Amino acid sequence: MPGKSLLSAAALAAGALLSSPALYAQEVQLSTTDGGITLTGELLEFTGETFILATSVGKLEIDAFSVVCEGAACPPPELMRSDFRIAGAKSISEGFLPALIDAYGFDLDVDVLNTLTDDGSELTLTGANDENLATINLAGLGSTGGLKALLDGEASLAVTSRPLRNREARAFADAGLGNLADPENEKVLALDGLVVVTSRDNPVRAIRETDVPEVFSGRINNWSQLGGPDAPIRLYVRDESSGTREVFDNLVMRPVGLAVADQVISVDNDDAIADLVSADPYGIGFTGFASLRNAKGLAIEGVCGLQTPPTAFTIKTEEYPLTRRLYMYQTNRPKTRHAKALMDFALSDMAQQVIADAGFIDQAITAETINAQGLRLASALTAPEAGQSFGQLQDMVGTLINADRLSTTFRFETGSSELDSKAQADIQRLAAQLMEGKYDNKELLLVGFTDSVGQADLNQFLSADRAGQVQQALLDAAGGDLPNVKFRVLGYGEISPLGCNETFQGRLINRRVEVWTRDLVGGE
CATH class of the missing domain: 2.30.30.100 (SH3 type barrels.)
Structure with a gap:
């Protein structure tokens, strides 16, 4: 303790x-x-x-x-009191922060009392002699409101369901509050996926990525246009101030120059979207994976024909096109002891279990066999590049045939060779497991991939180079030596797309370093 x-x-x-x-x-x-x-x-x-x-x-x-x-x-x-405020997205401040603080109190062996307030809740940490150790106010102001409260000094921490905007980052820097995009100040608490949902009574099971904005703008207004019954489509959407709505607009609507239709049913929380749609056979909406409840989540079909279902694994690997990260931000202002300690606790294994129990996607490392990766192998064979690289495909499948894929997938800052903030935290998480001996006497395969932009031979070189960077980062995090782990660095360039290279989001998904493990056999 x-x-x-x-x-x-x-x-x-x-x-x-x-x-x-x-x-x-x-x-x-x-x-x-x-x-x-x-x-x-x-x-x-x-x-x-x-x-x-x-x-x-x-x-x-x-x-x-x-x-x-x-x-x-x-x-x-x-x-001795440590009072502070956390402001931001309701999906976080109401979704799992109270449970996270309760677990933090349990870890300290203190009692936690939760009281509802006008804009959220207030949690009080009480010691053995009933002394008040800390009062934590949780304010559900939305992602934008939370960052403004952090900027204005009205909150010690902000939680958001979207990344910091460039103009927001400049405002913090101009105020002398530090670089909020720095991994020290920007922490990924959990993952979630925006899911397009329908009633389980609706026969449609997948929707084209290009049709999603058409539906929510009102241009497609009958289910028969989506392969369903001849019936009008009813739209359920989040309110404009929510982080869920902003992420949906940024990922789906704005890239094609469309806006959500005026004739919609506006709802003020993610759970209610799922409940309303599940009761309406002709309704469609979008909500977080954590709020799927009894609604049916549709697979997303890319422009290249690749379908990706919303599952915990595809969201953890960030291959599901509508994956979103849930963030916690701090500035360089002095913070109370419990504010600092809670931010550290939020990244712990204990906290990740709390996040998973709340229905969100935690960052704990899980694994899938290659049998569960059949969709990616099929997409590799049908990709435009497949005919030119069949030998590489055979080599990749032969290498991975007896391996398991870990959910940890490393990505880099856009246009940079630097690992992004989530990847840097994942390096520490995986390195800790390597040092604990979890993968002793196994081969750890670090497999790099790229999008299809550029020359194929250069992409293969780049993918192997990025995989090598991940290996070095793991060794550095482990103190430079992991004698019981055998590394193998591979680069397959553009041959195994998990997203459609025709789109910006698809190219982001395809630029990655995967981690696979397999047992060492005989004298390997």
Whole structure:
């Protein structure tokens, strides 16, 4: 437990000399939040985050927020509180943040009380003696509203269902608040997919990517135009201020110069979209994968004929065309101890399980056999480039035939050789598993791919080079040595598309480094 470990670490550091003056010089008692460990000594100084205590074993520094202080010299309770606000997308602030904070409290062994407010909820962390350790206000202001609150200093953290816009990044930089696109300030909490949904009573099972904006603009207005019954289409959409709507507009509508029709049923949350559509055989809407509920999600068919269903794995690998990342942002402003600790906790394995339990797509590493990758092999054989690279296809299939694909898929910043913020976090996540021995005596295949822009031989070189960059990043994260893991770096260029190269989004999907594992056999 964090409180015990911090106090134990302090005890092990006995004898460390500190030069701080004796500002308090009165005896106090410090106990972990569960009362399991108690330490008595003379309080020399309270820095705001640390107690400096003179004990029989020497001077100790102890994290003030991991213990309860009793005695006349203890600082006033208001100095020990860690109140802060998180503002942003309702799908996050209502979808899984309360459960995430509850798990954070469980990890600290403190109680968490959740109270509803006008714009969200307020969660209070309470210690063993009923002292208020922190009050966290969750405000569902939408992604844009959350970033504005962060910029204005009205929130310590912002959560969004879309990435930071360039003009927003400039506003933070101009205000001296740092580069919010830097991986230190931009964290991917989870993944979600925008799913085009219908009733399970509707026979349509897939929709062309090009038809989606036509439907929601009202240009296609009868189900018979989509291979369904002769009946009018009813549109259910999110309100314009929502992050879900903004992502849908950016991914689907704006690239083709269309806007959502005026004659729609506007809904203020993702769950309600799914509920309304599931009860309407002629309704269609869009919602988050986490809010699919009893509605039916349609596979998306690209302009090249490739269909991708919305599944947890295709969203984790970001191959589903309407995948979206869910973000948490911070600035360089000072933050309370619990605000900083909660942001770190949100990326932990424990937090990822909470996110998965809430119905969102966590970032824990999962695997699929090549049998489940049949669609990508079929698309490779039918791609325009297949005739020119059949030998490479045979080599790829022969190499991967007995391997499993991990969900971890590395991508780079657009127009850059630098891993993006999610990929950098994934490097740490995979490197930790490698150091734990999870893939000992296995071969780790790092397989690079590109889009079809440019010369095929140069694309193959680039794909292998990117895979090599991932290998080096993993070795660096692991301290430079993984003797029990055999790496193999491969580059297959443009031969195995998972998206349609005719579109910008498809090309983004195709530029990737996949991770496969297979057992070492015999003397391999």
